[in-house]
Amino acid sequence: MFLKPLRFGTLAVYTQLLVRRYLSTRIIPLIAVAAVGLCVALVVIVVSVMSGFLDNLRASGRTLMGDVVISYPVQGIPYYKEFIADVLKLPGAAAATPLVDTYGLLRMPYPGGPNKDVVTAQVWAIEPETFAQVTELDRTIWWKPAASPQEALAMAEDDPRRQQDLSGLYEDAKVLRDRATGRPGALLGMHVSVVNQRQRDGSYRPRNSTWWMPNHEITVTLVPISEKGTVSQSNSRVFKVVNEVMSGVFQVDKNRVFIPLKEGQELLRLDEAPIVDTTAVPDASGNYPVIGTSPARVTQILVRAKDGVTPDELRVQVAEAYEQFDLQKSADPNVRTRPPAAEYVSIMTWEQRLRDLIAPVEKERQMMRILFSITYLVCAGLILAIFWSIVSEKTRDIGILRAIGASRMGVLWIFLRYGLTIGMVGSGVGIALAWLVIRNINAIHMALGNDAPPWLYVTFFLLAAGSAALTVRALTRSRILSVLLWTVATLALVGIGTGLVLHRGFLIWDPAVYYFATIPSEMDWGNAWITAVGAIVFSVLGAAVPAARAADIDPVRALRYE
Amino acid sequence: MTMHPHSTPPHAAEGVLLSACDVVRTYRMGRVEVPVLKSASIDVKPGEWVAILGSSGSGKSTLLHLLGGLDRADSGTVTFRGERVGGYSQSRLDRYRNEHIGFVFQFYHLLPELNVLENTLLPATIGIGRFEWMRRQGEIRDRARMLLERFGLSHRFRHRPAELSGGERQRVAIARALMHNPDVLLADEPTGNLDAKTGDTILDMIAEQHRAGLTVVMVTHDQWIAARADRTVHLVDGRVA
Numbered sequence A: 001m002f003l004k005p006l007r008f009g010t011l012a013v014y015t016q017l018l019v020r021r022y023l024s025t026r027i028i029p030l031i032a033v034a035a036v037g038l039c040v041a042l043v044v045i046v047v048s049v050m051s052g053f054l055d056n057l058r059a060s061g062r063t064l065m066g067d068v069v070i071s072y073p074v075q076g077i078p079y080y081k082e083f084i085a086d087v088l089k090l091p092g093a094a095a096a097t098p099l100v101d102t103y104g105l106l107r108m109p110y111p112g113g114p115n116k117d118v119v120t121a122q123v124w125a126i127e128p129e130t131f132a133q134v135t136e137l138d139r140t141i142w143w144k145p146a147a148s149p150q151e152a153l154a155m156a157e158d159d160p161r162r163q164q165d166l167s168g169l170y171e172d173a174k175v176l177r178d179r180a181t182g183r184p185g186a187l188l189g190m191h192v193s194v195v196n197q198r199q200r201d202g203s204y205r206p207r208n209s210t211w212w213m214p215n216h217e218i219t220v221t222l223v224p225i226s227e228k229g230t231v232s233q234s235n236s237r238v239f240k241v242v243n244e245v246m247s248g249v250f251q252v253d254k255n256r257v258f259i260p261l262k263e264g265q266e267l268l269r270l271d272e273a274p275i276v277d278t279t280a281v282p283d284a285s286g287n288y289p290v291i292g293t294s295p296a297r298v299t300q301i302l303v304r305a306k307d308g309v310t311p312d313e314l315r316v317q318v319a320e321a322y323e324q325f326d327l328q329k330s331a332d333p334n335v336r337t338r339p340p341a342a343e344y345v346s347i348m349t350w351e352q353r354l355r356d357l358i359a360p361v362e363k364e365r366q367m368m369r370i371l372f373s374i375t376y377l378v379c380a381g382l383i384l385a386i387f388w389s390i391v392s393e394k395t396r397d398i399g400i401l402r403a404i405g406a407s408r409m410g411v412l413w414i415f416l417r418y419g420l421t422i423g424m425v426g427s428g429v430g431i432a433l434a435w436l437v438i439r440n441i442n443a444i445h446m447a448l449g450n451d452a453p454p455w456l457y458v459t460f461f462l463l464a465a466g467s468a469a470l471t472v473r474a475l476t477r478s479r480i481l482s483v484l485l486w487t488v489a490t491l492a493l494v495g496i497g498t499g500l501v502l503h504r505g506f507l508i509w510d511p512a513v514y515y516f517a518t519i520p521s522e523m524d525w526g527n528a529w530i531t532a533v534g535a536i537v538f539s540v541l542g543a544a545v546p547a548a549r550a551a552d553i554d555p556v557r558a559l560r561y562e
Numbered sequence B: 001m002t003m004h005p006h007s008t009p010p011h012a013a014e015g016v017l018l019s020a021c022d023v024v025r026t027y028r029m030g031r032v033e034v035p036v037l038k039s040a041s042i043d044v045k046p047g048e049w050v051a052i053l054g055s056s057g058s059g060k061s062t063l064l065h066l067l068g069g070l071d072r073a074d075s076g077t078v079t080f081r082g083e084r085v086g087g088y089s090q091s092r093l094d095r096y097r098n099e100h101i102g103f104v105f106q107f108y109h110l111l112p113e114l115n116v117l118e119n120t121l122l123p124a125t126i127g128i129g130r131f132e133w134m135r136r137q138g139e140i141r142d143r144a145r146m147l148l149e150r151f152g153l154s155h156r157f158r159h160r161p162a163e164l165s166g167g168e169r170q171r172v173a174i175a176r177a178l179m180h181n182p183d184v185l186l187a188d189e190p191t192g193n194l195d196a197k198t199g200d201t202i203l204d205m206i207a208e209q210h211r212a213g214l215t216v217v218m219v220t221h222d223q224w225i226a227a228r229a230d231r232t233v234h235l236v237d238g239r240v241a
Helices: A013-024 A028-065 A080-088 A128-134 A149-158 A167-175 A250-255 A261-268 A311-331 A355-393 A395-404 A408-439 A441-449 A454-476 A480-502 A525-552 A555-560 B060-067 B090-100 B116-127 B130-150 B166-178 B196-211
Strands: A068-071 A093-107 A118-126 A183-189 A196-198 A204-206 A217-222 A235-245 A256-260 A273-276 A290-294 A300-305 A346-349 B018-029 B032-044 B049-053 B075-080 B101-104 B184-188 B215-220 B231-236
Touching: A013 A028, A013 A408, A013 B116, A028 A355, A028 A408, A028 A525, A068 A311, A080 A093, A080 A300, A080 A311, A093 A128, A093 A261, A093 A311, A118 A250, A118 A261, A128 A167, A128 A300, A167 A183, A167 A235, A183 A217, A183 A250, A217 A256, A217 A261, A235 A256, A235 A261, A250 A256, A256 A261, A300 A311, A311 A346, A355 A395, A355 A408, A355 A525, A395 A408, A395 A555, A395 B090, A395 B116, A408 A441, A408 A525, A454 A480, B018 B060, B032 B049, B032 B060, B032 B075, B049 B060, B049 B196, B060 B184, B060 B215, B090 B101, B090 B116, B101 B166, B116 B130, B116 B166, B130 B166, B166 B184, B166 B196, B184 B196, B196 B215
Parallel strands: A118 A256, A183 A235, B049 B215, B049 B231, B101 B184, B184 B215
Antiparallel strands: A068 A300, A068 A346, A093 A118, A093 A217, A093 A300, A183 A256, A196 A204, A217 A235, A273 A290, B018 B032, B018 B075
């Protein structure tokens, strides 16, 4: 005997050989590979963009408001400096900053007309030094000197305003003051002013260089609200625009203005003020006697956690500290203005603050995953149908293999392995395609936003002409299938070409709706691998039924099969 | 009395390599049962060339399938070297076909996706595992090339079956059947699809293998072809006449 058979089944060489040949010599499996690839790419792209969106949301939440937010709107929290001192003693707190958060009106420097010269805005009155310790204010300041001459050149190409020395503006922004005159400064969100026109590539160009904000002043009007909830007379103040900020969160950049805390407190009458006895007899000037001082207040305190401390751990520590602070102030007979009771003060992590925003997106992502899981069933169904027909076509081959000694398990494994290979190759193609699309998603989006270049639709029309010629050739040869296929190809190419001619740029990702100026372009690799494994499993499941059928084929009947 | 499946049946004659004894095989065609083999017996001695001659529908291919372990008899026994083939487990039966039997069919039955060399190698790739293949593939490929060269196909190694003539295809099929150096070559109308001259060439090749010691069982309906064999068995209506 020349060869002694040793193995029958999965490790035999013929299964690999046949799978490779079936894949490389036939069109149908390539269609299955394409289908699996497209399904995988679809799921990976959609879920990656949504995951990126969630990550951005989370990252921006933390960078814009720190880890824990203590909030008591309108009337504010008195003795906040003492409380911040208590907070900074906590083991989990790295930094804390006071903040007044309110809404107000901005009178912009440019004239009205088509521009909105008076706009509503969310005004944050901050202490810039401590605010920068808690948030990443420094990172968001827009007008700052470039890190290198090359970067300066590139930035100046994007926006000519960057050609000038921006170091002064940057330093002014960090102290929120015009250092030359000592006047209070304001930081505007990049989209507050109509002057900054965002280009589709994400850069900004001045619509009108005269109205470059850092050269101008704005008037901020705030409306104080009394303890009884009534509106007092509004207060206005002029601020020199010292810089602009770009957080990447469209809603913030469109609405937020930063002013110094002291000015904010004064405008809202949250600053320190004397308490007078109105029941006493006024002096000769008509003033009542002063019996104490009402402390300055802030509506929020932002706290940043030390490294390794989770926002939740810090929140518990801060909540306990506030209870102690409240008890201490309540027990102090010299305190006339009690801080709000602990149960009325909101102490939340940044994630809890953004819960209303994050939770629906998380649910949508989960829903997308479930909905797109249906594509797995499509993959499995498609492979089942394709393999069923392949097994029918290969019945005689199966008989031949059995006659030569292939086992039923060997035949089963040929088709399972075939399905496995299609699943693996398809998943690989899908992940590669998804990676390419995600990496270039903003460029693709930008291209969609522009009119199609002439060379592109001309190419499609030329291809359509070639396809039409092949249709005619097939017609002369009376090949019905070829005529049909080339006609479909011609119509599709003409359709695409016409679509490109008629295409007028449109934007799908509207930053006003999706918060961020750019589409997240990071691949969610964890999800990608799970999707790929799912597609492979379902491909094998789809192949299992035809494979079992192949294994059950009677070799005698198979050899007689025509 | 129970008998061990591999034990020698009482009727097995001495010096018989392959035999069928009173085998019956009935096929079901829808609701109708069609008896193909009614009680056929044949003994094949080592090194013998036996021709099974019969008209269409006489059951000669079915008898060949039973001898080759492709099918199981409803009753009666098929023995190989005294062992009951019907008692083999499925995996032992697969190995029997791979190791001891070489099939040659009327319609060649080559796999269209594989080239000539790969078709010839097929029994070896089925019979051994990956590691054995990696260790011995040079030796195995050399044997396949040697067989193909001997059959005048040295220029066709990389060709697909569709690119070959009928005679060339049948020569590849014979090379494939001989790849594992089987004990018995079972040929089902090997020249049935060829012209007379090409058929003669194929028969010459089989005769050459027979002279080298190979046992051959050949099914044919042509008595002139059957005349090339050492012995002819006539099959009429499912019985050996």
